[in-house]
Amino acid sequence: MRLVDAEQGCGQARDFVRRALGDWALDHCSAxxxxxxxxxxxxxxxxxAPHATARSSAAGEPEIWLKLSLRRPAHLVCAVTDPSDSPPVYPHTSDPLDEHGRGLRIIDALSEHWGWTRRQPFGKTVWAMLxxxxEV
Incomplete structure (x- = not known):
């Protein structure tokens, strides 16, 4: 699913996840x-967002895609592709009062594995396996 814009993208993503997990009878994985x-x-x-001008849709928004897939019945893979070539940065230290920097820690805590893959000719996909x- 393509996330249409920055303001509504996270809400669209959550709606898509709820529908997909409901269709796959995986509501227990939704949280x-x-x-x-x-x-x-x-x-x-x-x-x-900083890469949106050079690598954007016709509307000027960055091309961001969400994909959910089942890897065998035992794992749900959540993947987001964006136009940035910069790898995700896992913060080594984090002040509990910082506004940013907790996202990858949360992903790491909730998933069995996570990682990223460089895309050609540009961009990356960051994924998490839950x-x-x-049973397999």
């Missing part, structure tokens, strides 16, 4: 998946 997708989408919107509680 963690919603948090992870919100953080992935917020990071993409925040960090892709357990569904189903």
């Amino acid at each position: 963690d998946a919603l948090m992870v997708v919100t953080e992935l989408a917020a990071n993409a919107v925040l960090h892709a 357990p569904t509680g189903r």
Whole structure:
């Protein structure tokens, strides 16, 4: 799903996740998946915005895509693609009063694995794998 704009992107992402998990009978995964997708989408919107002019849609918005997939029945993969070539930065130290810098820590805490992949000719996909509680 393409996230249309920065102001509504996180809300669109959450609605998409709720619908998909409901369709897949994975409602029990929704709390963690919603948090992870919100953080992935917020990071993409925040960090892709500087690249929007050179790598944007016809409307001038950065191209940000959300994809959910099941990797076998045991894992849900949440992935967000944005036009930024900069890798995600996991903060080594964080002041509890900082406004920013907790997103990847949250993703790390809620997922079994997370990472990122460089895209060609530009951009990246940041993904997180969450357990569904189903057997393989």
